[in-house]
Amino acid sequence: MIEKLRTGDWLTRERVRMIAIILLAFYAIATVFLFATSNGRVDRFDRPLGTDYSQVWTAGRFVLEGHPEKPFDNVAHDKRQREYFSQTSGFFHWGYPPYFLVVAGFFALFPYALSLILWQAATLPIYLAAVRSIAPFRDGLLVAAAFPAVFVNIGHGHNGFLTAGLMAFGLLALKQRPLLAGVLFGLLAYKPQFGILIPVALVAGGYWRTALAAGVTIAAMTLGTWWAFGAETWRGFFAMMTFSREVISEQGVTGWHKIQTVFAAVRMLGGSIPLAYGFQFVSTALCAVLVAVLWYGRADRRLAAAALMTGALLSTPYALDYDMMLLGPALAFVVAHGVEKGFRPWEKSLLALVWIIPIVARNIAEVTFIPLGVLTMIAFMSLIARSAVRDEQFDWRGRWARRSPLMQQIGVFSLVGAAGFVVDTGLTLIFAGAFGISGYVARVPAIIVAVVATWFLNRTWTFRSKDPRVIGEFARYGLASAVTSVFNYAIFCGVLAALAYQGIAQDTDRLSIAAGMVAGSGAAAILNFILSKFFAFARPVPPELVRHRS
Known part of the structure; x- marks a missing residue:
């Protein structure tokens, strides 16, 4: 058994295909059950369908009514959610920058259940197309669709597909279409906590045009939303950031077991807020150094991209299990590299663990207080770094000497x-x-x-x-x-x-x-x-x- 785990021989094509089909069937049955037993907005467990999507649709309704600043008013937002869903279905606060109000406003044009379906149907293909472009292997789309984070993201009605797709396509376009890559990275500003390492990678790699395009894109989005929604909306966003940091992130009202970050792991284990920030700072700094070295040293572009996407999760104090959608394209990059240049001992088994972890990380942490999701991502980042520095084209010292x-x-x-x-x-x-x-x-x-x-x-x-x-x-x-x-x-x-x-x-x-x-x-x-x-x-x-x- 140990030998099979070391070599990864247990991961046969037939077994992987069977697991993927079983999981897809489970996802389909569970999703249909939730919709069929709901009233179109609230499921049988007294939760909004798509849980977190309720905040997006509610915010969009405010936009359509001409009050784009209201989503940042927790009292008004909570009151409206109770009206739309139920008095006991819970409060889902709005913490996104005003950029995302444009998306929310568009999808709020449709009835809630239809809007949720259209939202996921519009963004899932972006993620699948990105993985297909990274690793165009047989059964690749099947495995990508069965990636457990897909089901977690659908269950929460979240934006993981869009985040993963934008970052993956930005990385794919970097060489041939640097300006397009910059625009795609700029669009990620709607989820700013995952963009911490992008400037590090672009500067270290010398992608100046991409960095400029990203900056121009963000500036244009900011001015556009300022003009469309007014200064009051931006004031609401900045005020909401304090609530998001103090209540959501530092106090962990979401639940520490749901948050898959170093910060949350320390807090879950009883650490103080300063201690948690200290560990998170170390994690962020190490990821930044690693990404800088790999991108500066011209590491294999697939491994450098995977390091950036995995580092995005390890460098922020707030990311939930549905945000692990970023691991999907990261896995595709590493698998594509391994298929071409070979896998080392234990790598296939670790990749399988990374693939399955999004659907079990929350439950394991809740029961055992073991932050298995974070530990797995750290191990994955170490695997990427080891493979990159051993690759023959990695030459940061030589490049520095020149x-x-x-x-x-x-x-x-x-x-x-x-x-x-x-x-x-x-x-x-x-x-x-x-x-x-x-x-x-x-x-x-x-x-x-x-x-x-x-x-x-x-x-x-x-x-x-x-x-x-x-x-x-x-x-x-x-x-x-x-x-x-x-x-x-x-x-x-x-x-x-x-x-x-x-x-x-x-x-x-x-x-x-x-x-x-x-x-x-x-x-x-x-x-x-x-x-x-x-x-x-x-x-x-x-x-x-x-x-x-x-």
Whole structure:
């Protein structure tokens, strides 16, 4: 038995096909039963058909009535859901950005049950087509359709098919149609928690046009929804983010066993909120580093894509079992690579576990408190990384060595800048939260600490300065940093003031502080590099050359 698990010989084509057919039959019977025993909106268990889809349809009805801001009003949303479904069928809050209101409004044109069917029928083919494009194998569509996350997603009426399809097609289009890939990645902004690693991958891989297209797409969507729905809708979204973070994510009212993240696993096992964020930060950072290395090192594009999709789940504190739809295309990428280049011991059995885990992760966690879903995804990410670094085309060191000294400096400077940004942002949020002061005041000591830290790192790693006049060098760096900090701080204050003026967020809110940090730090980065290279860390003129010039 152990030997069969090691080799994966138990996964015969006939057995896989039989399991897939049995599961599909079960899905069909269960789905038909729920619809047949419902009243068109509420099933026999007093739940809305498609449970979470009830929030989408309700939000869409608000849009059609000319009140797109109402879905972000929990009292109004809860009242309307009770009217549409039942007084005891539960409350499903709306936490999506206003982008998704466009989709909700369209599907709310139809009666609820028909709308639910049309929604799933419109998005399921996107996922299936993506998997078919990744791994066009015999019975591939059958296995993709029987993937247990499909049933979980249908049962919740969720958007997992759309999320998986957009990300998968974006990855497939990256080489030949980079602008289209950027548009597809930009559309994923309706589910922003899964886009954390996309910029990391695009920058590390050098896909600048794709990154630009994604940014333009998000900007266009933001301006379009601002114009169509008004500023009040966006203010509602930002206010709802606090509720989503504190109640849904940190307190886990959804149920820790349902949330398949590192954060939820720590909370389920009794860990505090800070401890859970600590573990989640480590998971996110490790995933970011791994994705950056694989994409920079030109790892096999299938494995790099699978790492990005799996990392998307491991890098967010909030993802449920239906969000594991992202594992479907990720599995297809890894299987396609394995079929071509061979599978190593235990890989086939682990892939089978990843395939089946979405339908059992919730129940196992509820009964045993073992976060098997998270552990399985970590194992899957490790498998992807091991396969990628052992692949003959992976060559991050060689690629780095071929870089010009200037590009190497820019690369290391960017990493140091990222570290400084983490220090700056973290301390600003800590000072603002711990002392109850505004972001304007909290930012000042945070900048000072960040300047000292980045000076040391840039001296040691980026420019490898040997200047013995350390105090003078630090003074020059401090002066250069003062110039860029003023520029940075002015933009930071401008963003905070603009958000406060529009009534979106106060200057003590984490969201407004983070937005100002991103805008200010990004704008100052280029100026900072130029001043650092040609002023702060400019190599001193040798004494003999000074005498010669005299």
